[in-house]
Amino acid sequence: MYYYYMYELQPLPYSYDALEPWIDAKTMETHHSKHHKTYCDKFNEAVAKHPELFEKKPEELLFDLASIPEDIYEVVKNHGGGFVNHNLFWKCMGKNKGGLPTGSVLDAIVRDFGSFELFKENFSKSALQQFGSGWAWLVITNNQQPTTENKKLHIITTSNQDSPLSNGLIPVLCLDVWEHAYYLKYQNRRVEYIENWWNVVNWDAVEELYK
Template identity: 55%
Template sequence: MPYDYAALEPYIDAETMRLHHDNHHATYVENLNEAVQAYPELQGLSVEAMLRDLNVVPEDVRIQVRNNGGGHLNHTMFWQIMAPNAGGEPTGTIADAINQTFGSFEQFKEQFNEAGRNQFGSGWVWLVRNPQGELQITSTLNQDNPIMEGLYPVMGNDVWEHAYYLNYQNRRGEYLENWWNVVNWPEIERRFADAG
């Protein structure tokens, strides 16, 4: 992680960050490495390449790669798109694109939070860029990543209970609202530019 476990407090507590990073994310990495160990041809592929075309992954480890590769990719992005002393509203080209697509940042935020609240069970809510270059909000189950459907994830929020339960219990909506205080807009701007 690019910052200390306590750096996102009071919005995300240190113990949640420690468990989330050192236990959950680390387990995804360990399980992914174990799944590809017997397949040298997979060891040369990026996680993105495997997830974009799961048919290249042998059937006996495909589900492991999907779940754990997705978990690794999702969380690697997640740590980067958050930062201490962050939040506020976006600026630059991402702000222009959000305003053009959703009408305003506030409308975007409301739609994003609603998609996160409405995600049944475990999963993620995303801002993605589609192949036509347009922004859209989507959600995925479990650790699926939008690249599996040809979409580029610009930003995403983890709505698995492990991401918020110690601090927010069953108040996912409160977690979603507070998360905006740690959003790292410069990193999201960079990802938006890379998606073009």
């Protein structure tokens, strides 16, 4: 009966070639229909062993990892993380995007990093320096009682598919720096991938997430 709550892989909110020339269609197709699908499938297989957990949102499971039964803990952390992280990643990008953020997220970036340029520089550097597979994130650090005034932003990185949610942080922007995200087009040139990625960031989505 709980299978109604199985987690579904959603189609991308745009076509596979929408992020060309910055991120190529083949990479997007493989990333979504193979990598993301595998995270989704393995996550579902694990949670199906404790189907009552399907009543919770995937984000809730990651937020409270300590409560996950031991026999599925690692799979939920890794594949549940992969499922949720990629959902956010797709949302944070779009066709003909890039440019500058606006509204409350721009105000918060200037407040917490000094300027948009400084933020971009720090975020790119963090993404570049993440050793091995992982993610760079823009997160809200105080999730307890966030108000417009105190929603402080911070840049962090995580390894593998670890989610900031598991550390009580709310992500509003993320960049996948696993090689599967860029290797077909950029090979070892992660720095070029990161620089070009700014051209597809959907700041409207980031603004919505921040709010």
